Amino acid sequence: GAVVSQHPSRVICKSGTSVKIECRSLDFQATTMFWYRQFPKKSLMLMATSNEGSKATYEQGVEKDKFLINHASLTLSTLTVTSAHPEDSSFYICSAKQGPYNEQFFGPGTRLTVL
Amino acid sequence: AQKITQTQPGMFVQEKEAVTLDCTYDTSDPSYGLFWYKQPSSGEMIFLIYQGSYDQQNATEGRYSLNFQKARKSANLVISASQLGDSAMYFCAMREGLGNTGNQFYFGTGTSLTVIP
Numbered sequence: 138g139a140v141v142s143q144h145p146s147r148v149i150c151k152s153g154t155s156v157k158i159e160c161r162s163l164d165f166q167a168t169t170m171f172w173y174r175q176f177p178k179k180s181l182m183l184m185a186t187s188n189e190g191s192k193a194t195y196e197q198g199v200e201k202d203k204f205l206i207n208h209a210s211l212t213l214s215t216l217t218v219t220s221a222h223p224e225d226s227s228f229y230i231c232s233a234k235q236g237p238y239n240e241q242f243f244g245p246g247t248r249l250t251v252l
Numbered sequence: 253a254q255k256i257t258q259t260q261p262g263m264f265v266q267e268k269e270a271v272t273l274d275c276t277y278d279t280s281d282p283s284y285g286l287f288w289y290k291q292p293s294s295g296e297m298i299f300l301i302y303q304g305s306y307d308q309q310n311a312t313e314g315r316y317s318l319n320f321q322k323a324r325k326s327a328n329l330v331i332s333a334s335q336l337g338d339s340a341m342y343f344c345a346m347r348e349g350l351g352n353t354g355n356q357f358y359f360g361t362g363t364s365l366t367v368i369p
Contacts, residue, residue: 171357178341178362178364179361179362180343180359180360180361180362181297181343181359183356183357186356228295230295230297232297236299238285238287238302238304239285239347240285240287240299240302241287241297241299241345241357242299243289243296243297243298244296245294245295245296246295246296246297248295
């Protein structure tokens with residue numbers, strides 16, 4: 138199946154710093170990517186839909202100024218957590234649609250820990 | 253209302269036995285797709301199986317099959333001949349619209365499956 142990569146896989150940062158997470162589609166072009174957040178033993182929560190060449194669409198309750206999304210090319214979307222706080226600690230997963238069923242292929246996720 | 257409901261937070265199954273993971277969905281869109289994903293402890297989400305709302309037959313992929321009961325709006329996942337490596341979280345998901353017409357996936361709360369040797 139299609140391959141989506143994420144970098145970094147783990148990051149630990151101090152409170153108040155910003156962290157950038159990259160999501161790449163390795164063998165296909167993705168005009169749309171999705172960013173999810175997942176708390177331990179919980180389901181995936183869609184944060185935003187990232188659209189290549191235009192502004193991301195944020196879900197209700199997600200602060201767009203805190204979670205900056207840039208989809209500058211057909212293979213790369215980035216999520217920047219600005220001024221991170223301990224409550225931002227979570228597992229962040231990106232995905233892109235591909236395949237015969239337009240199923241979502243997920244990246245391996247990024248575990249963010251804010252101290 | 254919840255779009256996807258998974259009522260089994262945890263399930264246990266003996267190795268080599270079959271297990272059914274429940275999923276019900278709610279939509280008024282006649283066109284939709286149903287998906288199952290596996291999430292092992294490593295965190296990656298692995299696509300398992302797909303069922304389209306207009307598909308006449310239940311989807312099968314190796315040891316995975318989807319028991320699609322449209323009138324009941326259920327899409328249960330059946331794993332046959334369970335293996336220790338099947339221990340993971342399993343998520344049911346739905347996309348309203350087919351093909352490129354639908355974007356957002358709705359995920360259930362997941363079922364944690366433990367396979368007992």
